[in-house]
Amino acid sequence: MKITFTQLTESHFPLLLKWLEAEHVKTWWDQDVHWTNELISKKYANYVKGYKLVHGTPKSINPYIICVDEKPVGYIQLYNAYDFPRSKSLQGLPQCLAAFDVLIGETDYLNRGIGASAITAFLNQYAASYTHIFADPESTNLAAIRSYEKAGFKKIGLQPDTNELWMIKQKSTYIIYLFGHPGTGKYTISQELLKNGFIVCDNQLINNPIFALLNYDGFSKIPEFGWDAIGRIRTAVFEFIAMEQNHNYVLTNCLYENEGDRDCYIQVETMALKRNSIFIPVKLLISEEENLRRITDPSRRARWKSVDPQDVHQREQLIHVDHPHLLELDVSALSAVQAAVNILEYAFKLKNNNGGTHEQ
Structure with a gap:
């Protein structure tokens, strides 16, 4: 099994639509959004160009398609954790901090250990300029938590008001x-x-x-x-x-x-x-x-x-x-x-x- 990453392009938008509307993804991603071609294009068109607008200011974001033996199976994106608003302040966490989001969209590739392997390979390849990586899965998303732990993340605290489990990985320098x-x-x-x-x-x-x-x-x-x-x-x-x-x-x-x-x-x-x-x-x-x-x-x-x-x-x-x-x-x-x-x-x-x- 060979895991590679392809930079997101508009040609991948139909895949994103399919994955974001899949039941196993919908449980954790944008539950209240009914995705359409127009909404996908509106949100991800700037991602293709390498940025997301935050209050009118472009902030860098790095979106990729996860491929297994050249077949697209999921999506992963990396960004500076401090560039995007969160429900709770990250004060006290390391300054050189990246965050990421990941999903495996193809149901045939679930429960095969691909998530942990993809996360590890991706962070090694694309997060060299960061010393720490942040993740905040919902505390009930046990599959994601297991994947993050296999990829080297440690639990640092449950956020009761948001039901997020904060996790962090310190990268080797x-x-x-x-x-x-x-x-x-x-x-x-x-x-x-x-x-x-x-x-x-x-x-x-x-x-x-x-x-x-x-x-x-x-x-x-x-x-x-x-x-x-x-x-x-x-x-x-x-x-x-x-x-x-x-x-x-x-x-x-x-x-x-x-x-x-x-x-x-x-x-x-x-x-x-x-x-x-x-x-x-x-x-x-x-x-x-x-x-x-x-x-x-x-x-x-x-x-x-x-x-x-x-x-x-x-x-x-x-x-x-x-x-x-x-x-x-x-x-x-x-x-x-x-x-x-x-x-x-x-x-x-x-x-x-x-x-x-x-x-x-």
Whole structure:
């Protein structure tokens, strides 16, 4: 059984009409509404465009059709829990909070465990930018509650005035550590991960306060006292990230086989452990020819990055990492987008399969 998701289009409206008028759905969804083609179009036309109007203001919503072995069987939508009015305030719940609604419309697919599997797969794929997921089934909807529990949701309280059972799922957070030689594309890959909900803490964020004060030209050697100052900045940043446990982070660095870089790697690994994040070190490999082309790109100077070809011709050995989650990725022929997709796919598989070493 393969579960996939297709973005909602107007061609799916007849299916929505059929499902929303089905007796087993009607029990829990819009009991007082008699759905027609016109009402479906009126409500969901904006959903197709990715938003819902709230008091005239468009709010993002992500609607999808659930498919089992390519057959449409249900509907699921994801949105920011705070964007839409509720009968009771969510005050006190996590700020980075998504909510979702789901239905299995095809009766032949009920009571087959599809709900829990679809919820888990969907949230892994589309809710990367949220740390917590909220659900509020009616307390008498035992089938939904069982599905949510199988998908990792915990009960947090019954709301007597609405008969809703509030449930929440805390998602695992990631620390992805990209390391490789200068000019392998660490920063550009991190910017693609940024688009998928990660916060970027690249090595230049830490280095540049000192590099700027030295007016670094991309060629000169950094004095030892400069690296000492950078080390203190790095420690402060890592201590902050260890305490800030609500987001996914991607870090970048050039890590060579020496004591200082080994200490830096251990700092990041320890930080991930403290915040109970899934730690994924990613070793970026690249051909010398492609590395030389990238490192001499003049745009690197704007971020105080090395543009010295000698960093390619005299490459030191990258640090040896012995970690079960290590991903070695050759980016010689990959765009930043392709590399980011490979990393994200690996991260999701790792989460679902409880880890493992992977090479590409």
